[in-house]
Amino acid sequence: MIRVTGLSRRAGSKTILDSVDLRIHRGEIFTIIGPSGSGKTTLLRLIDLLDTPTTGTIIFDGIDASASNTVRLSIRRRMGMVFQKPAVLNTTVAENVAFGLKFRGVEKSEIDSRVPEALDIVGLLHLADRRAFTLSGGEMQRVAIARALVTRPDVLILDEPTANLDPVNTELIENLILLVHREFQTTIILSTHDMIQGQRLADRIGVIIDGRMVQTGSTNDIFYQPTGKDIARFVGIDTVLKGVVKTNDGGHAEIEIGTALFEAITNAQPGEKVALYIRPEEVTLMLPDYGSTKTSARNQLTGTITRMVPLGPFIRVTVDCGTLLIALITRRSCKELGFAIGVVVKVGVKASAIHVLPETS
Amino acid sequence: MSEIISGFYQAINLIVTLNPEVMQIAALSLIISLAATILAAVISIPLGGLIHFYEFRGKRILIVIIQTLYSVPTVVVGLVLYLMLSRSGPLGVWGLLFTPEGMILGQAMLIIPIITGLVIAALGGVDRNISDTLISLGATGPQAIVQIVREARLVILSAVILGFGRAISEVGVAMMIGGNIRGSTRVLTTAIALQTGIGDFPFSIALGLILLLISLFIVIIMNLITSGLSVESQQALGGPRT
Numbered sequence: 001m002i003r004v005t006g007l008s009r010r011a012g013s014k015t016i017l018d019s020v021d022l023r024i025h026r027g028e029i030f031t032i033i034g035p036s037g038s039g040k041t042t043l044l045r046l047i048d049l050l051d052t053p054t055t056g057t058i059i060f061d062g063i064d065a066s067a068s069n070t071v072r073l074s075i076r077r078r079m080g081m082v083f084q085k086p087a088v089l090n091t092t093v094a095e096n097v098a099f100g101l102k103f104r105g106v107e108k109s110e111i112d113s114r115v116p117e118a119l120d121i122v123g124l125l126h127l128a129d130r131r132a133f134t135l136s137g138g139e140m141q142r143v144a145i146a147r148a149l150v151t152r153p154d155v156l157i158l159d160e161p162t163a164n165l166d167p168v169n170t171e172l173i174e175n176l177i178l179l180v181h182r183e184f185q186t187t188i189i190l191s192t193h194d195m196i197q198g199q200r201l202a203d204r205i206g207v208i209i210d211g212r213m214v215q216t217g218s219t220n221d222i223f224y225q226p227t228g229k230d231i232a233r234f235v236g237i238d239t240v241l242k243g244v245v246k247t248n249d250g251g252h253a254e255i256e257i258g259t260a261l262f263e264a265i266t267n268a269q270p271g272e273k274v275a276l277y278i279r280p281e282e283v284t285l286m287l288p289d290y291g292s293t294k295t296s297a298r299n300q301l302t303g304t305i306t307r308m309v310p311l312g313p314f315i316r317v318t319v320d321c322g323t324l325l326i327a328l329i330t331r332r333s334c335k336e337l338g339f340a341i342g343v344v345v346k347v348g349v350k351a352s353a354i355h356v357l358p359e360t361s
Numbered sequence: 362m363s364e365i366i367s368g369f370y371q372a373i374n375l376i377v378t379l380n381p382e383v384m385q386i387a388a389l390s391l392i393i394s395l396a397a398t399i400l401a402a403v404i405s406i407p408l409g410g411l412i413h414f415y416e417f418r419g420k421r422i423l424i425v426i427i428q429t430l431y432s433v434p435t436v437v438v439g440l441v442l443y444l445m446l447s448r449s450g451p452l453g454v455w456g457l458l459f460t461p462e463g464m465i466l467g468q469a470m471l472i473i474p475i476i477t478g479l480v481i482a483a484l485g486g487v488d489r490n491i492s493d494t495l496i497s498l499g500a501t502g503p504q505a506i507v508q509i510v511r512e513a514r515l516v517i518l519s520a521v522i523l524g525f526g527r528a529i530s531e532v533g534v535a536m537m538i539g540g541n542i543r544g545s546t547r548v549l550t551t552a553i554a555l556q557t558g559i560g561d562f563p564f565s566i567a568l569g570l571i572l573l574l575i576s577l578f579i580v581i582i583m584n585l586i587t588s589g590l591s592v593e594s595q596q597a598l599g600g601p602r603t
Contacts, residue, residue, distance in 0.1 A: 048497055077499040087490035099508070100498040147498065313465055 001026040001048065001155065001187050007056035016042045018211040024155075024189060029181055031202035032191040033222075035234060039211040040191035041084070044159045047189065048081045061154070073174050077104060081241065084160040086140040093124060096132045100151040112349025118150035118171055122176060122184075138169030144174060151186075158178065158190045162197065170197075170302055177201060179242050179289035195235050199223060208229050224279070225355055232277045232355075238316070238326040239278040243361055252351070258322050262349075263298040268355035272358040282353035283327035285317060286346045287337055297348030301325070308334070315339075319347050364562065371563030372502060372570060383564070387571050392534055394529035397468035401528075404520045407472050409480025414506055432475035435533030442467045443537050461538040464548070465536035471526035479520030483513040499504040517587050526579045529574065538560075 002024040009017040016038045024030050032309050045051045047058060049065055049072045058065040060075045080100070088096050095117050101111045107166030118127045122142040127135065132143060142162060148156055158177065162170040178201065181188055192198050198205050199219050206216040207226075215227045217245065219337045226232040229240060243257035245268045255274060268274050288302060310316075315334050317327045323345050328355065375383050379396040413421065444450050446458040446466075457463035487509050493506040510517070532550040539546030540554055549572050 045493075048494060050496055073499070073501065076497065079497075081497040083497075085490055087488050087494045089508065099495070099500075103495075103498060103500045103504050144494075147494075166500065213507065248584055266366075276479065 001061060002189075003031040003059040004047065005059075007043070007046060007058065008054045009046060009051065010054045012065050015334050016211055017046070017053075020211075020213045022206060022213060024187060026136075026187055026202075028203040029177070029188045029190065029201055029202050030206065031198040032189070032206045032208055033195050033198040033234070034191075034193065034208035034280050036193055038208045039207055040193075041159050042211075044081070044189065044191055047074045048079055050081075058320045077151070078153060079155045079157060080151060080153035081140070081157040082144045082148050082159065082161050084163050085212055086137070086144040087289070088135070088140050088143055090130070090133060092128065093130050093132050093135070093143055094119065094128040096151050097147045097292045100147060104151065112286070114150050116165065116323045118146040119160070121149060121180070122146045126172065131338065138165050138172065141165065141173060142176065145173070145180075149180060152184070153186065155187045155189065158188065160191055168209035174201060181203075190329050195223075198357060207234065222288060225359070226277065229275070236279065237277045237355075239276075239283070239324070240282045241276040241278070242275060243276060243325055245274055255356070255358070258299055260322055262354065263351040264354035264356050265352055268358065274356050277357065278325070278349055278353065279324045280316065283325055284348040285319065285327050285337075287327060287338065287347065288344055298351040299347075299349040299354075301347045302344065302349055305339060305345060307339050308339070308341060324347070326354055362579055368566050369479050372566035375563060375567040376570065383571070384567065385544070386549055386552050387505075389461070390550075391575075393464050393535075393548060394468060394525060397416055397465045397528045398521060398525040400471040400474065401466060401473045401476055401524055403459070404469070405476035405524075406480055406517060406556040408473075409477045410484065410506065412477070413481050413484040416603040421443065424478070425479070427474050427478045431478060433471070435471060435531040435535075436488070436537065438467060438471045439533040439537030442470065442534065446538065458538065459542060459546060461539070461546055464535055464539040465545060467538045468531065471531060471534055472528050475527060476520050476524040478514075479523065480517055482510060483516035483520060486516065487512045500511060515586050519583055522579055522583055522586075529575060 002022075003206070004020060004022040007017060007020040007022075008320065032043060034040050045054050049058070050067075060078070063071065063075060063076050075331065084086065089099070097115045097118055098111050106114075116128065119128055122145050124139060124142055124146065127139065132140065135143065141167055141286070145161070157184065160179070162173050162282050169226060177190065180186055189200060199358035202219055204216065205219055205222045207214050207222060215222060215231050223235050226235055226237065232240060241257045241262070243255045245266070246254045246256050246261065248266070248269055251265055251266055253266050253268060255264055255276065257276070262274060262276060264275065273345060275290055275331060276310060284297060301321040302320040303325070305317055306320045306324075308315050310331070311328070314328045315331055317329050317334070317339060319325050319327065327347070331354055333339075365567060370392070412420065417452065445460070446450045446455065448455055448458070461525070471553070491512060492505055492509055495508050500508065532554060535541070535548050535551045539548065541547050541551040541552065547555075547559055549568050552568070552570045553565045553572070556562075
């Protein structure tokens, strides 16, 4: 559907986007995740043809988007974009939604039938005659989505559509995005700095860090097999351990980290320096007097809890086992098991839950 | 003191009885200043739009010059226009000196900078996201410009009313270009100056009251308009008014 090649954008001496290559397939939800300021918005604005790239090309459905302004306009009119901060015009909700159709010279009778249709999809039909300025943030965002949808775009671009919304509205918008995707088979490109949201919505994910598209792949690829330390950090992998492969028996390796031996699945050969990435929710904690037979985790260590940081319903527990391991435990479990700083616990990690990458730096 | 009080009563009397001369002067004032405001608006709104929407060298400097002209002394505008319109001046053949048309021209010149400057500020006050949104919705350049101007319409209207307020209350241009000719170019401000000079206080007070009433009317209209505006737009016009 969209092919982006060598796309860069510089502002003065600063490179905001650095030769991004990307393919968006027809009918998929592609999510761009990355920290704030990594270039997500810049990339989406370039794809929507709002800005022009410093270098690189965008091919939309086989058409080179740099051909002429007329071509750019006709391509832009096949897309709809929803911005992070919804901007509504100072008029009624219905008229806000009608703009895209008016610009395209659609007949008034058709506008009158399509606007309510779009408002119905986002659940705002009852507010059609309200002044758009009087709406709440979540409602404005839904107006923005209706406004983009009413033109029946081939591609819908959403730039952090829930960044300024509360959890209830966030869920509403997410469900709306999934509904649109299901009902109209619209190709959707979405950016978010919330990796969990990326995971919930995406068919495929692209990770952008410091203006570079560092990894694209399925949700599983990104979350469990990140190709670099920055990506790992961003997708929530807290524990990165450095070690040396001791033995490797058909992909089942023993890796020495400090004084401990870890088992993990990798092709890395003995003697190779590697980094172990462990997601905190894959780390289990038990009291030491529990029988070790009760767990299937291959890697068992004993250590002392040194830090506990509350994270919503979870507590991020740091355990010192010679190396530091981080686990995500529910508040309830922590309380029931009596975890506290200074308590000695048994730490378990499955061999299959450890992601091994060659150590680069 | 008693002179002031009796002058005040006589002034009220002049107004309530619709004294023909007072009414004629007030009407002429309104007509001239309204015409000047319309002329200025017709020039300033597109001019402000042009300056806002097009990038060119020296844009910042031009805006600073326009803002400086907000407070240009009315007598300076009067002087410049006098030199242009006097019989030996470059525009002398138009024969506009000491005519209502000349006054209209002068007052328009006086308020074009204010309206233009405030139009630029009004358009700049429209959320940048609005123009992005319009373009992404498939607007052509001209379609987007029309919508942005419409979005700023209330602030632009306020700017025009503000311009009218300055036009009707100025003395310099009216005196120097109009010449304060009775029945032809004598307006509220010049009449007050003259009548006060010859000691006809009731007449001056009556005209002064009418001028104040017009100002009050302007403020009320401005309030009605700006109370419907966003905080940002109000600030562009010099702070919240409600």
